[in-house]
Amino acid sequence: MPGAAERVVLVGPAHPYKGGGARHTTELAHRLAAAGHPTVLESWRAQYPAALYPGRQTVHAPEGEPYPATRRDLAWYRPDGWLRTGRRAGRSADLVAVAALSPVQVPAYLVLLAGVGRAARTAVIAHNVLPHERRPGDTALMRALLRRAGTVLVHSAEQAGLARGLAPGADVRAAELPPHLPETGPAPVGRPREPGPPRFLFFGIVRPYKGVDVLLRAFAAGAPPGALLTVAGEFWGGSAELRGLARELGVADRVEFREGYVPAGELGALFAAADAAVLPYRSATATQNVLLAQRHGLPVIATRTGTLPDAVRDGADGLLCAPGDPEDLARALAAFAAPGTAERLRAGAAEAAARTAARTDALWDAYLHALTAR
The missing domain is CATH 3.40.50.2000 (Glycogen Phosphorylase B;)
Known part of the structure; x- marks a missing residue:
């Protein structure tokens, strides 16, 4: 069963952002609240510069049930908002957890966690400890973030070993990534599997x-x-x-x-x-x-x-x-x-x-x- 009830501020992408990261953050907020942890989701209104994320960032229709207690105050170009969000989270939460999907987010998260200070426990949910395709500075940024966190949560033993290498002595925990699938449209009804090449x-x-x-x-x-x-x-x-x-x-x-x-x-x-x-x-x-x-x-x-x-x-x-x-x-x-x-x-x-x-x-x-x- 989950730990004792705590007030949680969860920081990460949510609708209108798309993809697995937004779905995971949103489902996690729902699950925390259902387990008795009063949860606020602090999301982004501008997550990445377009030059660093060339794909489409948002979608019109939600890919799952949005989390009602969601704020969208964070923007990559507003450091004052990073600090303000951290201070607000420190005043209202027992645990502040940030969902790290890219080193691009790390400067914002470091300022946000500085705003939290010692007022609350902190955690980093590291979807990728290091990117699959690395840029100069990525390792240094992730090292700084993981060393700042009270807890680091990763999704495999391999990733746990990588996290411990970057942040020796850190409280690194591994848990299997639970399903957080989008609500997809139904398959066409009555369509038979046709014989022939695959x-x-x-x-x-x-x-x-x-x-x-x-x-x-x-x-x-x-x-x-x-x-x-x-x-x-x-x-x-x-x-x-x-x-x-x-x-x-x-x-x-x-x-x-x-x-x-x-x-x-x-x-x-x-x-x-x-x-x-x-x-x-x-x-x-x-x-x-x-x-x-x-x-x-x-x-x-x-x-x-x-x-x-x-x-x-x-x-x-x-x-x-x-x-x-x-x-x-x-x-x-x-x-x-x-x-x-x-x-x-x-x-x-x-x-x-x-x-x-x-x-x-x-x-x-x-x-x-x-x-x-x-």
Whole structure:
């Protein structure tokens, strides 16, 4: 069960910001309040400079139930607001927890925590201890933030080791990231699974560490004739290079690039048009994309990195391969197309989704305890 009731100020993105970080922060606020912790969510009205976050930052329709006690006073260009929010949090809370998704947030969080001072306990929820693609100064910024925190909460043993390396002696706690999936639109009713070559799907932000270039090479080498691939999501830096690679590999006529953020209400139809989701990540921490695909009945082909091998059971509800290895991913794509494999893995994906649904409340209880326990 969660720790004794405390007043909590949670700092992080919420609607109208999109994506997993905003959904996690919002669901965490709901869960804290439901567990008896009076919670205020301090969110952003301007989270990142556009030059540092080239994708779309906000959405019109909420992707889940907004948290009612939400303030939106923080802006990346207003340091006075960072300090004012911290002082207000220190006066009203027993615990102030900040959700760190990027080192870009660290200057604001350091000023905010300075405003809290010793008036309340502090915690950093480190979604990524260090970015997958690092800029100069990222390590120094995260080191400073983790050393300032009273508690550091991470989502895997690997990330815990990294956090302890940056902040020796810190109170680092690891808890499995609980489900916080968006409210997606339903799949089209009555649409039968058509026989024929498989349809593969990559969805999410397209960045180098996600390995879409590896997927294209593997698709060209290992996918059966007639197989189709859809790459759906925001392309940081544009899609020209990947489109050129598809042409070079001779698969441009079988690869659809669906550029732009896919709203939650359109995900049901997107998944219904695919036979398997592919997560060819070069590196990973924790992702909800496996759970999201499984909830829509899709097996997942993923790399053995981060927590992906914990979420995908090789040969039971998906297939695993080596990260950054087009040949091994090609092997997995070909194996998925073997007779009977897709049907078996689809049944396994449905079972995995049912297990996740049954564990959700227990996972959130454990997460709240890791965050709030003294």
